[in-house]
Amino acid sequence: ASQVAFEPGSAVLNAASKANLDKIAKALQDRPALQMTVTGQADLTQEKEGWRKARIDDMVLAQKRRAAIRAGGKADEVASVSAAEYPALLKDVYKRADIKKPRNMIGLAADIPQAEMETLLITSVDVPDNAMRELALARGVAVRDYLAGQGVKLDRLFLGNVKTEGQDKDWAPRAELSLAPR
Numbered sequence: 001a002s003q004v005a006f007e008p009g010s011a012v013l014n015a016a017s018k019a020n021l022d023k024i025a026k027a028l029q030d031r032p033a034l035q036m037t038v039t040g041q042a043d044l045t046q047e048k049e050g051w052r053k054a055r056i057d058d059m060v061l062a063q064k065r066r067a068a069i070r071a072g073g074k075a076d077e078v079a080s081v082s083a084a085e086y087p088a089l090l091k092d093v094y095k096r097a098d099i100k101k102p103r104n105m106i107g108l109a110a111d112i113p114q115a116e117m118e119t120l121l122i123t124s125v126d127v128p129d130n131a132m133r134e135l136a137l138a139r140g141v142a143v144r145d146y147l148a149g150q151g152v153k154l155d156r157l158f159l160g161n162v163k164t165e166g167q168d169k170d171w172a173p174r175a176e177l178s179l180a181p182r
Contacts, residue, residue: 002177003174004175004177005017005172005173005174006139006175007050007173008049008050008051008053008173009050009051009052009055009135009173010050010173011139013142013146018146021143021150025152028152028156032156034179034181034182035158035179035181036156036177036178036179037178038144038157038175038177039160039162039163039175040135040137040140040141040143040159041163041164041171041173041174041175042133042136042163042164043132043164043165043171044127044131046173047132047135047173048127050173051132051135052122052123052125052127053118053122055125056093056118056121056122056125057081059121060081060093063092063093063096064089065078067092087114090114090117091117093121095109097120097121097124099121101120136163136164137159139173139175140162142175143175143177144159160178
């Protein structure tokens with residue numbers, strides 16, 4: 001339980017990670033003499049494509065929120081995109097994107113399969129220099145905030161310096177947890 005796993009390019013906790021953090025929160029509540037440091041990690045060479053894919057997913061969610069607003073709803077009520085909604089929303093994102101698109105014989109953007117749209121969009125996303133630092137920090141914050149939400153006092157939870165380089169080949173996206181006496 002000294003690590004919390006993440007999907008490449010993402011700082012969102014999955015169900016398995018939340019279940020492990022629930023156990024850690026309970027253990028910390030039972031041992032008030034301990035404090036925890038959370039150190040987020042990210043690696044550009046191993047997470048570049050995952051980071052880009054996560055940005056495309058963010059664009060698709062933003063497109064769904066735009067559609068909700070146009071329909072008279074509220075953007076903050078839209079939390080996720082279902083698998084059934086994804087293809088149509090991706091197509092809208094593709095149409096809006098300012099990228100070089102394949103053209104048909106009369107010069108209009110050609111209709112292409114979903115996989116090709118995703119590939120063109122993913123390759124068009126630039127990864128800024130500070131992206132992995134921000135991702136690592138977001139992972140640490142996600143873990144800390146989840147534990148705080150489970151009743152662990154914030155004065156017992158600390159963020160360590162993020163790690164963004166020097167990962168070995170077996171490395172996986174994660175945040176590391178370390179305990180220390182108060």
